Amino acid sequence: MSIEDKYDEVRQLISIGKEKGYLLYDEVNDLLRSDITSPDELDDLFNTFGTAGIEVVDSEQKYREEKQEAGEEMELDLTPGALDKTNDPVRMYLREMGTVPLLTREGEVEIAKRIERGKLAVIKSISRTPTVARKVIEMGERLKVGERTIRELVIFNDEEITDERIEERTREVLRQIDAV
Numbered sequence: 001m002s003i004e005d006k007y008d009e010v011r012q013l014i015s016i017g018k019e020k021g022y023l024l025y026d027e028v029n030d031l032l033r034s035d036i037t038s039p040d041e042l043d044d045l046f047n048t049f050g051t052a053g054i055e056v057v058d059s060e061q062k063y064r065e066e067k068q069e070a071g072e073e074m075e076l077d078l079t080p081g082a083l084d085k086t087n088d089p090v091r092m093y094l095r096e097m098g099t100v101p102l103l104t105r106e107g108e109v110e111i112a113k114r115i116e117r118g119k120l121a122v123i124k125s126i127s128r129t130p131t132v133a134r135k136v137i138e139m140g141e142r143l144k145v146g147e148r149t150i151r152e153l154v155i156f157n158d159e160e161i162t163d164e165r166i167e168e169r170t171r172e173v174l175r176q177i178d179a180v
Helices: 008-020 025-031 039-051 060-078 089-099 105-127 130-145 163-179
Strands: 022-024 055-057
Touching: 008 022, 008 025, 008 039, 022 025, 022 060, 025 055, 039 055, 055 060, 130 163
Parallel strands: 022 055
Antiparallel strands: none
């Protein structure tokens, strides 16, 4: 059974609220002095007012001020803005990408060569530092004593992996390390 069916006063409040668009807390308290006492019933009552589109407010003046402020805000929001193509980041990105030419085969080859030269320059610079020289000598010592294997230090092609080739490569690497 709904709260409207239980209490005639609630129906009366709803009809008053629909006429005015709002109810005052004092009006609700006057008509429902001691009839509704449980929190669940009070919750049902205010939910019923809400579904009927009735606001419950402290004072009539406060209600009118809120409505006036809401109306002013609505007026500002109702003016249509000019459509601006540049405010969408995806469109901006795609437009910019459309102006950049794609790479040609020659351009791609040139960039790949520059990347390779850069990598070699970095390796050359790093390999000339004292720290790397010490580490290389340390790895050579470990290789000589058997703590490390040549496979841990050198990358082999699958075709190169034979016992003969591994021993030859070990001697070659040790000679180069001794030269450092």
